[in-house]
Each structure stands twice: as C-alpha cells, then as structure tokens.
Amino acid sequence: MTVSLWNRLERPEDIRTDTLVIGAGIVGIGCALELQRRSVDYRIIDRLHPGAGASTRNAGFLMRGAADNYAFACDTLGRERTRALWAWTEENLAILREHDIAALSTYRATPSCLLAITDNEAAELTRSAQLMREDGFRVDLLESHTDTPWRHPDARLALINPDDATINPRQLIDTLAARLTQPILTHTDAFAIDLDRADHILIHTSRARIRAQRLLLCTNAWTAQLLPDYAHRIVPNRGQMLALHAPEDHPDAPALSFAYYLNRGGEYLRRPDPDTIIVGGCRRHFETEERTLADATTPALQQSLEDFAAELLAHRFPVKARWSGPMAFTADGIPIVEPLPENPNAVVCAGFTGHGMSLGVRTARAAVDLALDHTPPPLPLLN
Template sequence: MSVSLWQRASGGDPIRCQVAVVGGGITGVSAALELEARGVDAVVLESRAIGAGASGRNAGFLMRGAADNYAQAAEQWGRERARELWKWTEDNLADLVAMGVDGLPSFEYRPSCLVAADAEEESQLRTSAAMLAEDGFDVSLIEHGSAAPPPEDPVWRAGGSCLGLVNPGDAVCNPSELMAHLAAQLRAVRVLAGVEVATIEFGGGSGVRLATSRGVVHADRVLVCTNAWVGRLLADVAAIIEPNRGQMLAVRPEDPRDARLAYAYYLDHGSEYVRPGPGGTVVFGGARKHHAADERCADEEPTQTVQDHLERMVAKHVTPRYEVVARWAGVMGFSRDELPVVGPVAPGEHVWVCAGFTGHGMSLAHRTARHAVSAMLDDGPNPFPLERFLPATE
C-alpha cells in the first residue's frame, strides 16, 4: 500500500508513543497487554479490525506442541528443544487461563488426539507417547482392543482409525471470542483499527517514523506483529517468513450423534484437523499438504479444490449426510525452521519483529509476544531469536 500526500496529513497531528505495535492479532494484542502491564505508552495499529487476520479465522485448538508429533519434533529440533517447546505451549495456555479465557462461553478443556494415518505415523506416535511420559508430560494412547476409543465417536466408529495419542490438558475455543476478550482488557493502550501501516522508516538515532493510511506515527520503538504479512513491511524478513493459506469448513451432520466427537483431532501428521464446533457442527481444516503450491499465498479466499478435499474428509471421518454451514480461509506466517521469530530487524534495535508462528499461533503467540516485549525493552530472555537466520559474523 502507498499513502498519498493528502492521506499523510488527514490524521491531524502525528501520533507519538513509546512503542507502536503493528498488527492486532493475538500477537499484537498480547504484546500490548504486556506493554500496558509495564505502564508503557503504546499504540496498536491494525489495518482492519482486531482479530481480522488468522487470529479470528483459525480452528481454535489451544494445543500442546508445535509440530506433528513429539518424536518428529525431537528429531527436527533436538530432544531438549522439543521439551522446552511443549512446556512453552502448556504455559501459553496457563497464561491465557490466567487472563480469564476459561470463563468464555466457547472455551472448553477438550483433549486433543493425534490419530495415526499409517504404520509409520503409528510407530512415531508410540515413540512420542513414551518420550512425552519420560519428559514428564501427561499422555495416553488409545487403540482398538486396549485402552478403548469412545465407541460412539464417528472418527473411531467406522473402525478405520487404529491408534490415537491423547493430550489430556488441551482446550478449544472460539478464537474471535478470545481475541475480543483479550483486547477488552486493554485500558491505557490506544487501539487504532482501520489504520494500515505503509512504511516504517528508521536508521537515524531518533526513533521510528511510520507512514499510515491515517497519518504519521512517531515511536521510540516498533514491534511488528503482522505474521503472514510481515515481509511487506520488513523486506529483510520476507525470506524468513512466508505466507501460507489455511482453509476451513464447518458442517452440521443430519444426525446430531455424528457431531459427538470426543476429542479435537489432529490427523495425518497434523496436516488435517477436525473438532466439534458450536450448535451441533463439526469443523474441519487443513489439507494444505496436498495442495501446497496453490496454498503458498496471502489470499484469504477458500478454493474449490481444497474445499472438495475437506468435504471428502467429512464423508470419510464423520458422515456423508450433512449441510455446509461455513467455508473460510486465513493466512499464516511460516518460518523457515517452523519456529517463531523474535528480534531486532535493524541496527539500533528500534524495530523488532514477533511473527512466524507456522500454524500454531494460538498455542504459542500469547506467551511469545509477552516475552518479545521483555526482550525488546529489558534485554530479557528470547527463546526464538531472529539472529539464528542471520549469517554468522567474525
């Protein structure tokens, strides 16, 4: 987006603040809550409305972990890193509960269940369960013939599923409701919706100048929380975090018993997900891996191909008799190593980024954003440093 001469002046006097947060999703709002708690004079600049991006469009899984399974995470990042990450997501949920989200009408503790798609994933889930138990996490396995899956649950009823790994402490919610709840707790921080940031100019010693669709903002520091869109404002980050679309489908089965899923399911290495929704609905999502090239985009429209795939999932896992209630899409920011990215993007440390949640922002971003503020203002610990992607210097 470019900003005309006339628009630059239209906002009246320039806004001044200590910290400008760009983006009003769960990351930006959580960062704002931390800034408010510290008494920092802060402004949130959101181009549309709070929760208009992925934070209001996701599946609402508040789930432990940030990969398809623990064994795979240990292989990808190392055992200790996987353990830290799982603990981080557990703590993220505890932090949200401390903010009162467990009092929301849509919030419920509902265990997640990873269902093996094939023998290879079955073996990974058995290994994951053993490793999780060793590392002190609650976990159980369910399978036909031993610890039994719920007999009425349509995902197991057909006898197709063979093994499930259950995470007992997980939860689900309506993410839009969660966003409204978090944002309503901001009192002193100014939230400016409908304000798109066009450019961020920095480099001098005197803070940062943001050109927006409603005039100029001057800030001592800026925290960019635009996730999928971060590369549009920060060219250096475009090669580290790229947009990827995710699509969703909500259906209402003709027979209400078909909506009685016991778990929030993660299928086929987490590439597909299914959970019970409000009012007798079942919510399906994912299937990106079969359409990866088409889904590598920043377009929030659903497509026929992926929606057809999701409808085949409905028939396979729940019932062929249903009505479609809603179809939608959202855009995620995938980082190169699938972990969040937090850090200064330029010399002087005036502009920071907190993004790259790679499909797991509801489980990661609240805690990560609060820590990003502490890292930016107090040099506090930063478990997801941007520097890991920068070339090593002598």
C-alpha cells in the same frame, strides 16, 4: 493490501508513544497486554480490525505442541528445543487462563487427539508418548475409542493431550482486546518505517505519523510487505476451512469427544456447538496454490475437505460456511523473534506456522522482554 498515494500523504495527526505495536491479532494484543502489565506507555494499530487475519479464522484449538508430533520435533529440532517448545505452549495456555478465558461461554476443556491412520505415524506417536513422559509431560495413549473417527478402517492409535482446550477465537480476541487500556487504532495501515532517527522510530501510517522509542512488528503473514528482506523467511500460506451442519440429534450424528488432528496435523476437526462440526486442512495437497495471501476458498480444496469429513464421519453433512485465513510459515516451524539489524529497539515477532493460538501470548512476552530489556528467550527456543 497496498496503500494508495492518497493514503500516503502526510496526515495532520502526530502520535508519540514509548512502544508501538503493529498488528492486533493474538500476538499483537498479547504484546500490548504485556506492555500494559509492565506499565509501559504503548499504542497498537491494525490495518483493519482486531483479529482480522488468522487470529479469528482458525479452528480455535488451544493445543500443546507446535509440530507434527513430539518424536518428529525431537528428530528435527533436537530434544532440548522440543521440550522447551512444548513447555512454552503449556505456559501460553496458562497465561490465557490468567485472563479468565475459562469463564467464556465458548471455552471448553477439550483434550486434543492425534489419531494415527498409518503404521508410521502410529510408531511416531508411540515414541512421542514415551519421550513426553520422560520429559515430564502428561500424556495418554489410546488403542481404541467409541468416537466415530475410530471407526475408520485405518485407525491405529492416538496420542491424547489431556489438558488442552478449545474456544471461539473471535470471542477470545474480543475478550483480550477489551482488557487493553489503550484503544486499538483500526484501519491504520503502516506503509513505511524510518529506523535511522537518532531519538525515535518514525512509522508512517494511513492515519498518522507515529513516533516511538520501540517498535513491535506482529504482522505475521504481512511481514514482508513492510520488511521485504523477510520474504524468504516468513512465507504466507493460506488455510481453508468449512463448517458442517451436523446436529447432535441427527440419526447419523458423529460422536466427537476430542478435538482431532489427523495426518500429522494436516487435517483437523472438532465440534464447537451442538449443531456444527468444523473441518480444516488438506493444504498439503495444494501447497503451490495455497502459498498466497489471497482471502478466498477454492473448489478443489473445499471438495477435498468435504470428502475427508465424509470419510471420517461416515456421513456427508451439508456445508453451512466456508472461509480461509492467512498463515505465515518459517522453514523450521518456529516463530521468528529478533531485533532488526538497523535498530535493536525494533523487534519482529512473526511466523507462527499455524500455531499462533498455541504460541502467541507466551511468545509476545518474550518479544516485549527483547524490546524493553534486550533479553533473549531463556532457552534456545526461538528461530
């Protein structure tokens, strides 16, 4: 979203705070909660409203891991970094549970199932389970199951993360935002940052001038709009989803005991309530078209989602909703958490490659440590 000349004119309001958080998604709210826990004066702003980006447009998977699978991650990131990344996602869910999300009406302790439908992925998941057990992670490997996706003729085996969960992401964001002692300044678009001042950082917004000692930029897919130098490192990618009307009392209702990932995470589905199945993915077939911030669905990709669901669920259920959401990809799939070279008190925390729900609040704590104490993450985890 651009900011017009009229909204750039000097505003009478002048706000001062110790730390400003830009972006009120899962990561920005996580930063604000951590600042609050550490008794730091803060303000948090968002160009629209809490969770307006990917944080309320995802499938609601609270899943361990952040790559195609553990073996693939070990091959590409290294064993130590992969072990740290998977532990990071377990800590992320533990932090969320500290905020009593397990008491929310849409929270479900739902194991995730990485279902292989090719021999190559089956071999990777078999090796993943072995490596994960060696590294101390709880994991199961199934060769058969009664769930409907297992009737697919190419279903081989599945890796089960037994301690994962699912949730309505809108309810999660609203619950976390309600725990903040400072109100979120909504419809407040930051359009310029002055990092060169001697005693503070000056942030120009459509609502006020904000002077802060420290700055946390939790802008994910919109990072390059404020910091153009990040355009090649944090790349917007759109994810599309749909919801099927598939009531459990339907004669062809599919059985779904798990939250499913297929095709190395390229497609995914789960049942959030007795009447609905949500399906997402298929972007790998349209990578060029989906490298965008545009909030829109496209007929070709949506048709691919419908066909994928019909094949996997053995029935073509009617679609009740379609939507998209903006993700932010990095080259290696790891978030960027680093100070800006112009000012070490300004920290970027963005680029979650579709795993903000699994990494966001834990990574937010690392970003706050970096901004307040200049303490880097304890392991060579982050980008």
